[in-house]
Amino acid sequence: MxxxxxxxxxxxxxxxxxxxxxxxxxxxxxxxxxxxxxxxxxxxxxxxxxxxxxxxxxxxxxxxxxxxxxxxxxxxxxxxxxxxxxxxxxxxxxxxxxxxxxxxxxxxxxxxxxxxxxxxxDVELRQSRKINEREPIPVKLSHVVFNTANLATTSAWYVEHLDFAVSDTLAHPQMGPIMDFLRCNPAHHSLAIAQGPHASLHHMSFEMRGVEEWMRGCGKILRSGTRMVWGPGRHNAGDNTFAYFLSPARNTVEYTTELAVIEDEDAWHPSVLDVTKVTTQDQWGTANEFTELIARESFNDVDLGLFVAPPV
Ligand SMILES: [Fe+2]
Structure with missing residues (x-):
């Protein structure tokens, strides 16, 4: 391995x-x-x-x-x-x-x-516990996706400097590559970089115990009055389920589960997946149609933190 x-x-x-x-x-x-x-x-x-x-x-x-x-x-x-x-x-x-x-x-x-x-x-680990069957809370932070104005440059930086590997890429026939999925361990992606108008947070994603718990989490968050931007569905890249919601501060947050694990990296061949094919984004056909408006929701506000270290 x-x-x-x-x-x-x-x-x-x-x-x-x-x-x-x-x-x-x-x-x-x-x-x-x-x-x-x-x-x-x-x-x-x-x-x-x-x-x-x-x-x-x-x-x-x-x-x-x-x-x-x-x-x-x-x-x-x-x-x-x-x-x-x-x-x-x-x-x-x-x-x-x-x-x-x-x-x-x-x-x-x-x-x-x-x-x-x-x-x-060497951080001080906390006592974790197994999430119960049907319990609609996250197991862990699954992955983070950043927007950048320069996808190729940003992805290459993470590969060259932090040893990430590209697992798969989403591309549009006219626009070219629009998202690179990057792994630092066998999980298909812990980080992804999306082409956007500016640097910002695209979304943060949390892994649920399984499909049952993921579905219950989606229902619970909908009942809280939170708007689901896109979902529920199962992506092709990463094979994970998805449902995206907007937090009060307008950060996109995702519930996911069953993200692919790449057991044999040497045998893995990254794919370039065409986003205009409906099955690329939504294998099940259950999510609302992905539109320009939905894409814009994840552009988020321009990140004011570039080259400014946080005080803590
Ligand atoms: Fe995601």
């Missing part, structure tokens, strides 16, 4: 103007648990995940604060630091003991578009 440089996706940190409303949505309705709160920062955990938290919210003008990935060990964090230093990456800070909730040993730097990326090891 190929061992890639990063072990997994850890968390996504976002700043939102109305902290209480977004935190209440993600805890009361979406099914995350408040693990810790410190001033204007709320740390939300997924019950099925040993990560100390999977989403961090901070009260400030809306922006992406950072995306965090795990490394297998402290030595791997150091090795990656050496590699990135030689490539002229702009660092927020080199490897050090992390003082925020969850601790660990890590570093922060900017990606090619200016998003803050954290890579850490």
């Amino acid at each position: 190929t061992v890639r440089q990063l072990s997994h996706l850890r968390y996504l940190a976002l700043a939102v103007e109305d902290l209480e409303t977004e935190a209440d949505f993600l805890s009361t309705h979406w099914g995350l648990s408040v693990a810790h709160r410190e001033g204007d920062t709320v740390y939300l955990a997924a019950e099925g995940s040993p990560e100390p938290f999977s989403v961090r919210l901070r009260k400030a003008d809306k922006r992406i604060d950072l995306i965090s990935f795990g490394a297998h060990s402290r030595a791997d964090v150091d090795a990656l630091f050496e590699k990135l230093s030689a490539k002229d990456v702009k660092f927020v800070h080199p490897p050090q003991e992390l003082t925020q909730f969850g601790g660990g040993y890590g570093m922060r730097f900017f990606d090619v578009d200016g998003r803050t990326v954290e890579v850490s090891a």
